[in-house]
Amino acid sequence: MQDISPPRAQTARERARDQITAEIVAAARIRLAESGPADLSLRAVARDVGMVSSAVYRYFASRDELLTALLVLAYDDLGAATERADAAVADRDDFQARWFASLRGIRRWALANPGDYALLYGSPVPGYAAPQTTVEPAVRVILVILRIVTEGHAAGAIVVPASSDVGSDGGPGDAALAHAVGGAVQFVRSRGLVDGEVPLELVVRTLIAWTTVFGTISFELFGHLVGSVTDTDAYFDLLADRLFRDLGFGGPGSRDHD
Amino acid sequence: MQDISPPRAQTARERARDQITAEIVAAARIRLAESGPADLSLRAVARDVGMVSSAVYRYFASRDELLTALLVLAYDDLGAATERADAAVADRDDFQARWFASLRGIRRWALANPGDYALLYGSPVPGYAAPQTTVEPAVRVILVILRIVTEGHAAGAIVVPASSDVGSDGGPGDAALAHAVGGAVQFVRSRGLVDGEVPLELVVRTLIAWTTVFGTISFELFGHLVGSVTDTDAYFDLLADRLFRDLGFGGPGSRDHD
DNA sequence: GATTTTCGAGAGCAGTGCTCTCGCTAGAAG
DNA sequence: CTTCTAGCGAGAGCACTGCTCTCGAAAATC
The missing domain is CATH 1.10.10 (Arc Repressor Mutant, subunit A)
Structure with missing residues (x-):
């Protein structure tokens, strides 16, 4: 070539x-x-x-352009760190281990690079809009946790949690769901992460988990957990466990291994 | 007088x-x-x-002091808005309605006051540490959702979700829980929100819900949901519903009303 | 070797937080 | 009612910021 x-x-x-x-x-x-x-x-x-x-x-050309370069670098660094954390788990079917490793990897990176984290997930610099070039690196970290979920689902390790129609109206829940998280569904499809049907409730749960992980890390780094959470390490593991189970992992039949 | x-x-x-x-x-x-x-x-x-x-x-005395004044004002404003949203629900035993109203109230306030929200929950201004005077106003919004949970629990509307010992070690789960969220337990007790025992799993779940709500709003305001969540209004309601159920509300026997 | 491109330095502009000094004036003290 | 003082607003100034422009030198190209 x-x-x-x-x-x-x-x-x-x-x-x-x-x-x-x-x-x-x-x-x-x-x-x-x-x-x-x-x-x-x-x-x-x-x-x-x-x-x-x-x-x-x-x-x-400007300070913003420098910031963009840093942004891309930081996103890539976080993505790589998370990928490494996931890849370190030898048994690729041990989704629980992969889940914990990845989430802990994200948090560890954030604690080690608080400045970068604030740049990525803090309030945006006023007047600064991240250009399209930052999208792809930003996606890396999401892909890691998305892969764990989709592979887990494909392997039958997930019992998709029940959806509920307890919305404000009594309309058809699935259509509303599909509309709300349509972008995510399209994303998962376009990346070829799943062939066939995507369980909407699983998409919602994954989005929630994603948001919660970063919300928690942000709260921890920005000082909002002071006074409530005494042991942040332990709390984060507690959180990871709850999110894992809420996704439908570790349900009836899939006893964990120890 | x-x-x-x-x-x-x-x-x-x-x-x-x-x-x-x-x-x-x-x-x-x-x-x-x-x-x-x-x-x-x-x-x-x-x-x-x-x-x-x-x-x-x-x-x-300084720009930071001005920021602190704004911080207190904003916290109070958010707290008041949330309290109003909760208080607007006539049936005080309709915890679901109160939950949705409060959470929506928080989000509505955030969308209406993005600058204030970024000041409160965005990355902290470098070198600026919020003084102790900001703690009390900051607590108001938390108290609203905390009251819904504790009152719901006292009313028997909550089936405390099962804890799990799927931590890294097989140690006694409750001791670890108590240690991790000790601050929150003490807080709940000191405010007289609950007499008697505080179910630890409920504390954890409430913390998670709290973090998730603000994590989601931050993601929405800071542009991280673009591309994944197509209808943010609908998604937030979906989220509120999942959080509500994960707290143990609406469990078996407590059919909702319509 | 001549020419063009590239780059670093320096001056300068408008803006920032913050300090200090200088008068004026309104309220307190007599 | 007069005197005095404390409080306040204005202005100048310092060190800093992002950014622009010009100029000279060096390096790559022709």
Whole structure:
């Protein structure tokens, strides 16, 4: 195969440019770790890499563009960390172990990189809208937990929890469900995660689990659990367990292994 | 009754001071609504109220102190809105209606006041630590949902969900639970919300519900649900229903009413 | 070797939080 | 009613921010 673009012989200039770009991002990431995203100063970053602020603009058109680069990097880092956590479980059919490993991996990454986490899941920087390029890296972490659920379902380890029609109106529950989480269903289909029918209630439950995990981590990092949760490590495991069971895992018949 | 302190005859100076203070806060709140907390400019607020920036420092020692005032105001506003939503349900034994009303009230407030919401539940402003005075107003909204759960439990409307020992170790589940959520248990007791024993699993479930509600609202406001959840109104109701049932409400025997 | 592209430095603009000083004025004290 | 003082608003100023523009030097290209 012809190496068309990626490993094409870079000119010295290009190599230097890439290297300096990486240097800037690295310096920015360090500063981000010890101050919030809103506090990130382009001038300070410039000083760190031994440049004057205007020189940085040769590499990033604006502070927002630097933030976007950090965003992509952080999403990828989180995604990779979560994938690693899941992959570390040897028995691929031990969905409980995979679930715990992945969720703990997410939380561990967040605690280790609070600045990045705040950038990703905190309040958005005012006036800043993440461009489309950030979508794909953002999806990685979701895919990990989605795969556990879909594979678990395919393996018959899930008893899809009962849906309920206790909505405000007595209408047909499934149509309402399909409409509400239509995007997620389409997403799961487009990624080829499931062939055949997608149980809507499972989609809803997975969305809830996803939201709860990040909601909990955000609460922990942002100080909202102080006073209520005494042992955050233990609480998170408790949470992971409840979410796992609410998904329909570990139901009747699938005794756990110890 | 003697009016001891609150309506004590204020001097003209004090009245003027309070009025201007309120004016500043009001102006700040308006600016906050259309830009994030990090973007809130004390100088801009000063301009809005027809002052020069240094004059504002006669009323607030720093920008952070202004933010704290806004924080307290916002917490109180959210708390009041939620209390109103709950109180609007005439039948106090209709816990489902109260649950939906309260949760919807929280979300409605958040959507109507995104700036305030970001201030309360977004990433904290770097270097800013909310002082103790903000704790009490912050608690109001939690108390509303806590009351629904405790009253529901006292009324026998809840079948406390089964705990599970599927933790990492096979130790005694209840001791671990008690340790993890000890703060919450103590809180519930200190507020006199429950006399007698507090079912630990219910405490855990309530904490999870609380976290999930705010996690979902944060995700919605911060744009993380775009692409997955197509109808956010409907999804939130779906969520409220699942949380309600996971708490043990609407279990066997307590058929809902329509 | 001449030319064009690329890049870093520096000055500068408008904005920020915050401090300090200086008058004015309204309320308190006599 | 006069004197005095405490409180307040204005202004200048400092160090910082994001960002723009110009200029000179160096490197790649022709």
